[in-house]
Amino acid sequence: MKKRIVIFASGSGTNTENIIKYFQRTQFAEVVLVLSNKKDAKVLERAEKLNVEAVSFTKDKFLSEEGVLKILKSAQPDLIVLAGFLLKFPEIIITEFPDKVINIHPALLPKYGGKGMYGSFVHDAVLNNKDVETGITIHYVNENYDEGAIISQKKVKLLKTETSETIAKKVHSLEYEWFPKVIEEILQNG
Numbered sequence: 001m002k003k004r005i006v007i008f009a010s011g012s013g014t015n016t017e018n019i020i021k022y023f024q025r026t027q028f029a030e031v032v033l034v035l036s037n038k039k040d041a042k043v044l045e046r047a048e049k050l051n052v053e054a055v056s057f058t059k060d061k062f063l064s065e066e067g068v069l070k071i072l073k074s075a076q077p078d079l080i081v082l083a084g085f086l087l088k089f090p091e092i093i094i095t096e097f098p099d100k101v102i103n104i105h106p107a108l109l110p111k112y113g114g115k116g117m118y119g120s121f122v123h124d125a126v127l128n129n130k131d132v133e134t135g136i137t138i139h140y141v142n143e144n145y146d147e148g149a150i151i152s153q154k155k156v157k158l159l160k161t162e163t164s165e166t167i168a169k170k171v172h173s174l175e176y177e178w179f180p181k182v183i184e185e186i187l188q189n190g
Helices: 014-024 042-049 059-063 068-075 091-096 119-128 164-189
Strands: 003-008 029-036 053-056 079-082 101-105 133-140 150-157
Touching: 003 014, 003 068, 003 164, 014 029, 014 042, 014 164, 029 042, 029 068, 029 164, 042 053, 068 091, 079 164, 101 164, 119 164, 133 164, 150 164
Parallel strands: 003 029, 003 079, 029 053, 079 101
Antiparallel strands: 101 133, 133 150
16 A cells, blocks of 8 residues: 655745655555645645645644545654745644654754745745755654754765755755655655
C-alpha cells in the first residue's frame, strides 16, 4: 500500500507541484491532499491540475478539532509536509501526529529562523550578513517556529556578487532536488 502524504502550503506551490510529480513517478507514496490557509493560493490550482484533492480553510478551522484536524484524521497521512506554509502549526495537530509533521526552511537553521523569517526576508538577511554559504533545512515541526529537530541540511556556496534573487534561485534548486528525496527517506525509515 502506498504511503500517504498531505501537504500544507500558502503560496504559489512550486515545491508542492514538484513533490506531487516526484511521487506520481513512484509506486511508493502519493500526495493525497493539499491544504491551504488561502482560498486563492495558486497551490490549490496546481494540485487540482495534477489530480490531487485541494482544500482551503479558515484560521478558525485550522485551530479547531472539528476543522483541519478532522480532515487530517480522515486522510490518514503517513507524513504531513509543510511546503511554504506560513502559519504557526497548532499543537492539536502536532500532538495527534507526533514526529509526522515536517517543514522546509530556506536557510541553514538555527540561522534566520523564527516568526516572519520566510522567502525574501531570509535571503535578504543572508545577503546583509555577507554569509559565504546558505542552504535549506528540513526539520520536524514542534510548537515553536523553526525549532524542531533537524532532519537534513543541504548547502550552497555564495559569491560576493549574489543578490537576494540569485540566492533565492540557488535555494529553490536545492529545495526541488532534495525535499522529495528526504520525504521519501523519512517514509522509508518511518
